[in-house]
Amino acid sequence: MMPKLQTLLLSLLFVFSLSQSTFAQTADSKSGVISEYDRIREIAPREKLYVHFDKSVYTPQDTIWFKGYLVNASFHAYSQISGLIYTEMINWNGEVVQTLSLPTVLGLTWGAFPLKEDKYPPGNYTFRAYTNWMQNFGDTYLFKKEIKILAIDANQKPAVTKSKVIAEKTSSSNDAKRNKQEVDIQFLPEGGSWVADFPQKMAFKALDKSAKGIEVSGEILDSKQNKVTEFKSNFLGMGYFTLSPLLNETYTAKVKLGNELIYKNLPKAIAAGTVISLRDNNASDSLSIALSSTLVDQKLILLGQSKGLLCFVANINANTKGKTIKVSKDIFPTGVSQILLMNDKKEVLNERNFFLNHNDQLKVSISSKSLEYTLRDSIPIHIKVSDYLGKPVSGSFSMAVTDDNQVSKDSLNDENILSYLLMTSDLKGQIEKPGYYFHQQNEQTKSDLDALMLTQGWVSYNWDVNKKLTFNADKEYTISGKITNVMSKPSANAKVILLGKNKGGMILDTLTNQNGEFVFDQLPPIDSASFVIQAKNAKGKAGTLGITVNEFVRPPIITAKKKNNVENNEVFDSVGVAQIIAKNQVYEAALKGGILLREVKITGKKTIKDSKNLNGAGKASQILTEEDLTPIYKKTLLEVLQEKIKGFREGNRKGNGIRDFFVNGDQVKFIFDGIDLDFFYQPPSFPSNNDYYLYVKSYIDYYNAEDIRGIEILSNGYSFRYRNEYMSPMDPKMYAFIEVTTKTGTGPFLKKAANMYLLKPINYGSDRVFYSPKYTSVNRNDKFLDYRSTIYWNPTILTNTNGEADVSFFSADKKGNYTVWIEGTDTEGGLGVSVLKLSIK
Incomplete structure (x- = not known):
């Protein structure tokens, strides 16, 4: 365990024991809260x-x-x-x-x-x-x-625009043009309640129509239009002021926005309630919590928590007014925490967010032999990482190097691993310029951070211990389910066969347990378009077994649909950058030793919705769309192919007389919705020359044109990807592939068999690796232009026991500046980020 975690846990134990003597209250309420937090963390860890x-x-x-x-x-x-x-x-x-x-x-x-x-x-x-x-x-x-x-x-x-950073600094000249209705100003009392006759902070937040913070200032007026106090926001539209409200008084904010005035009523003060105020003095090692209650004879519970950890808990006597409690800052970890005031029913009456930074993050240093390099130059980077005490750290890091001419990165304000894990992820809503709060620690930043905490809701770690957890934790990719008989009873000892197509093919089998359940685990990386699961009873018969598979359930997408208006607002500083970016694809292919084939130009390109065409939409030798098939919707697929596809025919294979289908001279392979029809073919015990032909014919006779969304013929230059995917590299024959897209998208199933289940797994991805060119005397002066926007990407940087690592990459062909951005973790809780600027002359 890391030293800082040990320190925190000891502090927690210390405060629990200290609170017994310090607050001298009964332990019943406190022990109940402590037990509940422990139980939640055990049952529902986040x-x-x-x-x-x-x-x-x-x-x-x-x-x-x-x-x-x-x-x-x-x-x-x-x-x-x-x-x-x-x-x-x-x-x-x-x-x-x-x-x-x-x-x-x-x-x-x-x-x-x-x-x-x-x-x-x-x-x-x-x-x-x-x-x-x-x-x-x-x-x-x-x-x-x-x-x-x-x-x-x-x-x-492309449109040449200024970067967002520069534009926002000069936007105040347009403030006068803003419509009053385009600005939303919210006023939020500290702790959530604004109780009459108690001095409290009132936070505010001003947003424009795009939900971005906008700078405002103004005055607070009472009902007689007397100025009570003034306020001014920071550059993100947030701030706070202190006021002791009077009961039945109406307060109005007169907000100045450029040359416009906006009037907004503040919340009404209430006669009775609870007040909680937090003060964090930089010079002190403690937090001051002031609380008052006008709730007669009601005992209260005060607690501090952070990310599901209970940091302290204390019972508060009834009728408490003007009580100040000090707690050590060390009992809270770096990040967002809350002070909560609850009644004896554990209902939250007040809550107060705050942020503490103990400066216990990793110290990440990145350096190079020089800060200036030439075009196509080798650039070495040295990385050194230590913990907050200066001890070397072994950790895992990722590095991105980007060209500032093409990629706009704001190293001072953009999100990073620190700002997200320590702050953004524990707050609700959008946080503007999250990196700003971590860049520099001074009084202004501290005040701005407190304004953020006062105006932003926090992510609750509460959990009903009686509530059932619906989703399991996936330790690995598994395929599981249940086999039942005709009476819907579990079928024990049933044989379950998993058929999948990956490199070399895959066939796995297992038996169900007494509850009819089966699991396939320790699966290889999956690049199959689908699996077929078959079930046979204990006697090896299909019978009337049913299969239920525990398929992946995707979270609902609750984000509202967005306008698809994309402006080219990246920082382009030369007229020809966009053209060269497009042409750079040719350059990258040549660097990788790829063969550039002559492009096949398609006029009036046809596309088929939901097609699994490996070449991409519309890239086929011949295409029949749903529009082509509609007039002949009652004809079979075989009849459609014979009438509409040039060169399609039946015939015998050379040398063995086996009956088959062809496009011109190439033997045909059928693919239905990305699934190879041959995958399901099992030769009979006593084969004949027509067995395979009859097997294929049964499918293409079964489907009618009305069942099909489109047909694509992949022959000649369009068949290469299909050969690599579906055929053995040792097979010398030429094939034409026919990709059939059905309207159901379920693949080559003549009917739904009770003992068969089609499963389309989620892809593992690939072993794709970022390509970084290496320039030598041989290729340094080649004619291809290198205008990469991402100069280098490496997600697998590991520092050694000395906390060090070295990487290198080559610069591209455009002069300017590069941003080197590295971030990562030691996997034990230490987080770090660092940025370096390089100049390319």
Whole structure:
């Protein structure tokens, strides 16, 4: 266990024992609260997930690179609950475009989403990541990040705009043009209650129509229009003032916004209630908690908590007024904490967020031999990491190096692993410029952070101990379910066969237990489009068995549909950048030793919805769409192929006389909804030359045109990907593939067999690795232009026992500045981030 965790746990034990003597109250209420917190943490422990990206704005054909850090929510050590992380891309219509399930080791995982144009047209997307266990606690715990894909036309120059950072600093000149209704101002009393005759902080938050903070100032007026006090927000539209309200008095805020005045009524003060105020003096090692209650003869409970940890608890006498309690800051961990005041029914009367920073994060240092390099130069980076006491740390880190000409990164304000895990993930709603609160610790930052805590709701770790947890923690990817007989009774000792197509094919089998349950685990990485599960009873007969499979349940997408308006508002400083970005795809292919084939130009390209075409939408030798099939909807698939597909015929294979289907001279392989029809073929014990032909014919005779959404013929240059996916590399024959997209999308099933189940698993992703070119004397002067926007991405940097690691990469062909951004963890709760700027001359 890390020293700081030991210190915290000792502090917690200390405060529990100290509170007995300090507050000299009965232990019943306190022990009940302590037991409840312990029980919740035991039954429903929480996880947090942070994801580091190479950037947040991409172009078509780009790749999203990311690394996930899965931690225990309380101490930020790596999570031992889940071993599988789900990542997905959601488009502006709220539709899931792609999902990957990624296994984790010590809470770490990484992956990539290649942005194929047919799947990812330019627009606004949401990246979402979570574990199955997180679904028990609602949408709040899921990691989300907004992703933009820009439209880049190689024949047009992009809009050249200033960066957001510069634009926001100069936006005050437009304030006078704002409509009054476009600004929302909220006033929030400290602790939640505004009780008459008690001095309290009143926090406020001003937002424009896009929910961004806007700077305001003004006065508080009473009912006689007398000025009571003044207020002024910070640059994020937040602030607070202190006021002792009078009962039955009406207070109005006169808000100045540019040349406009906005009037907003403050909440009405109440006659009776409870007041809680928190004061944090930098010079003191304690927090001062002032509380008062006008609730007659009601005993109260005061407690401090942080991320599901109970830090202190005390009983408060009835009729308490003007009581001040001091608690040590050391009993709270770094991050967001709460002071709660509850009645004897454990109903929360007041709550107060606050943030403490003990400066106990990892110290990450990144350096290079120089801060200036030339084009296509080798750039070495040295990394050194220590804990807050200066002791070297072994840890796992991810590094992104991006070109400032093409990627706008605000190292002072953008989200990072510190701001997310220590602050953002414990607060509700959107947090603007989260990195700002961690960059510099001074009085202004402290005041701004307190304003944020006063105006932002917190994520509750409470849990009803009697409530059932619906979602299990996935330790690994498994396929499980239940087999039942015709009477819906569990079928014990039934044989369950799992058929899947991956490299070399996969066939697994198992037996059900006495409850009819089966599990397939320790599965290899999955690249299958689907599995078929078959069940046979203890006698090996199919009978009338039924199969229920525990399929993955995706969290509901509750984000409202967004307008798909994407502005090219990245920082481009030259006219030709967009053109070169587009042409750079050719450059990267050449660097990797790839063969550039002549592009097949498709005029009036046809596409088929939900097609599993491995080449992408519309990339086929021949295409029949639903529109083509509608006039002949009663004809069989075989008749459609014979009449509409050029070169389709029946015939005998050369040399053996086996009957088969062909497109011109190429033997045909049928693929239904991405599933190989041959996968289900089992030759009879006494084969004949027509067995396979009759097997295929039974399918293409069964389907009518009205069952089909589209047909694609993949021959010649379009068959390469299909050969790699479905055929043995040792097979020398040429094949034509026919991809049939059915309206049901269930694959080649003539009817739903009771003892068969089609399962489409979530892909594990791939072993895709970021390609970083290496320049030598041989290729340093080649003619290809290298204008990478992500210069380097490495998610697997490990520091040694001395806390050190070394990496290197080559600069590209554009002069300017690079941002080197590294962040990570020691997997025991230590978090760190660092940024370095390099100049390319």
